[in-house]
Amino acid sequence: MKFDDKVPIYYQIKQHLYHEILAATLKPGDKLPAVRQLAVDLTVNVNTIQRALSEMITEGVIESRRGKGNFVTQDTARLAQLKEQLVMAQLALVYAQLHALNLSDDEIIESLKRYIEQKGAAQND
Amino acid sequence: MKFDDKVPIYYQIKQHLYHEILAATLKPGDKLPAVRQLAVDLTVNVNTIQRALSEMITEGVIESRRGKGNFVTQDTARLAQLKEQLVMAQLALVYAQLHALNLSDDEIIESLKRYIEQKGAAQND
DNA sequence: CCTAGTGTTCTATTTAACTATTACACTATA
DNA sequence: TATAGTGTAATAGTTAAATAGAACACTAGG
Numbered sequence: 001m002k003f004d005d006k007v008p009i010y011y012q013i014k015q016h017l018y019h020e021i022l023a024a025t026l027k028p029g030d031k032l033p034a035v036r037q038l039a040v041d042l043t044v045n046v047n048t049i050q051r052a053l054s055e056m057i058t059e060g061v062i063e064s065r066r067g068k069g070n071f072v073t074q075d076t077a078r079l080a081q082l083k084e085q086l087v088m089a090q091l092a093l094v095y096a097q098l099h100a101l102n103l104s105d106d107e108i109i110e111s112l113k114r115y116i117e118q119k120g121a122a123q124n125d
Numbered sequence: 126m127k128f129d130d131k132v133p134i135y136y137q138i139k140q141h142l143y144h145e146i147l148a149a150t151l152k153p154g155d156k157l158p159a160v161r162q163l164a165v166d167l168t169v170n171v172n173t174i175q176r177a178l179s180e181m182i183t184e185g186v187i188e189s190r191r192g193k194g195n196f197v198t199q200d201t202a203r204l205a206q207l208k209e210q211l212v213m214a215q216l217a218l219v220y221a222q223l224h225a226l227n228l229s230d231d232e233i234i235e236s237l238k239r240y241i242e243q244k245g246a247a248q249n250d
Numbered sequence: 251c252c253t254a255g256t257g258t259t260c261t262a263t264t265t266a267a268c269t270a271t272t273a274c275a276c277t278a279t280a
Numbered sequence: 281t282a283t284a285g286t287g288t289a290a291t292a293g294t295t296a297a298a299t300a301g302a303a304c305a306c307t308a309g310g
Contacts, residue, residue, distance in 0.1 A: 005266095006132055006133060006136055007131055007132060008131060008296090008297060008298085009297080009298070010297080010298085011131055019222075019225045019226065022226050023225055023226050023227045024227065034255075034256060034257085035256080035257065035258090036255090036256085036257095044298080044299085045298065045299050045300070046257095046258095046299095046300095047259090047298075047299075047300090048297085048298060048299080050257085050258075050259090051297090051298095053257090054258095064257065064258090065256090065257080065306090065307090066256075066257050066258075066305065066306045066307080067255080067256050067257070067305075067306035067307035067308080068255095068256065068257085068306085068307065068308090069255090069256060069257075070256095070257075083226060086226070087223060087226065087228070087236060088240060090219050090222050090223060091219065091236060091237055091240040092240065093219070094215050094216065094218070094219040095237075095240065095241065095244070097144075097215050098212060098215060100144045100148055101144060101147050101148050101208065101211070101212065102148045102149065103212070105241050105245075108237070108241070109234070109237060109238060109241070111212060111216060112216055112220075112233070112234060112237055113234060115213060115216040115217065115220065116220065116230050116233070116234070119220070120230075130296095133266090133267060133268090134267080134268070135267080135268085159285075159286060159287085160286080160287065160288090161285090161286085161287095169268080169269085170268065170269045170270070171269095171270095171287095171288095172268075172269075172270090172289090173267085173268060173269080175287085175288075175289090176267090176268095178287090179288095189287065189288090190276090190277090190286090190287080191275065191276045191277080191286075191287050191288075192275075192276035192277035192278080192285080192286050192287070193276085193277065193278090193285095193286065193287085194285090194286060194287075195286095195287075251310100252309100252310085253308100253309090253310085254307100254308090254309090254310105255306105255307085255308085256305100256306080256307075256308100257304105257305080257306080257307105258303100258304075258305075258306100259302100259303080259304075259305100260301100260302085260303080260304095261300100261301090261302090261303105262299100262300085262301090263298100263299080263300080263301105264297100264298080264299075264300100265296100265297085265298080265299095266295100266296090266297085266298105267294100267295085267296085267297100268293100268294080268295080268296105269292100269293080269294075269295095270291100270292085270293080270294100271290100271291085271292085271293105272289100272290085272291085273288100273289080273290080273291100274287105274288075274289075274290095275286100275287080275288075275289100276285100276286075276287080276288100277284100277285080277286075277287105278283100278284090278285085278286100279282100279283090279284090279285105280281105280282090280283085280284105
């Protein structure tokens with residue numbers, strides 16, 4: 001995994017895991033890879049994995065069972081809520097950024113459409 | 126100015142200045158506030174300001190004139206190019222994030238529209 | 251009971267960002 | 281030429297992220 005050195009690695013790992021869970025690559029109740037395995041896979045230290053996981057445990061996304069492993073919560077309502085929050089946060093961010101560049105609401109929507117069309121033309125998804 | 130502690134301060138300052146320039150709050154040829162003044166305004170050290178500025182000088186956005194000050198470049202073509210790049214980069218980012226959450230192209234566009242409508246309803250812009 | 255696999259915690263060290271401080275270089279102007 | 285305002289650069293110290301390594305706690309299975 002490649003990291004952006006502008007953002008703490010533990011935070012990027014957290015976002016990575018969030019995406020896997022909210023995109024249902026990891027389903028409710030699924031067991032995550034062992035922390036030592038994740039550390040190898042992502043070529044970081046166990047402590048860095050642990051830091052990402054401990055925040056997600058606090059947030060109710062992951063349940064930890066000592067001696068067994070880490071598991072995706074089965075609280076699907078919580079997951080749906082978090083997904084909606086994440087989508088809205090992303091949109092709010094990009095909207096604020098583009099609005100700050102003096103793009104109107106319509107221009108923002110249009111430029112997104114243009115981007116998607118260009119993307120589709122450049123490479124079939 | 127408030128900073129996100131997940132991202133280096135110098136980098137946030139750079140983005141902040143980019144926005145002011147590309148939104149034409151600071152126009153081509155305009156003089157920027159003195160580095161020591163910026164340091165006071167943004168409550169950071171001069172070196173942190175300098176680091177942001179030196180990258181922007183390398184990128185051709187700002188011209189430095191020793192003893193006089195820092196000035197926005199008058200190369201409007203360069204500015205237009207950078208603005209387009211920045212907009213596209215923002216869109217690419219949010220698209221990738223939402224796509225990774227299994228939202229289709231249409232759903233991404235629709236959710237942006239919904240966000241903007243909600244925003245307009247919640248607070249007149 | 252022992253062992254392997256798991257999560258958890260602690261200490262020490264390294265590195266990069268940021269700060270504080272000082273000094274230097276150049277420009278304009280009184 | 282003296283002074284104030286500007287950018288530039290170097291040094292030293294602080295802090296947080298990340299690493300390395302070790303130890304501890306719990307579970308399952310032979």
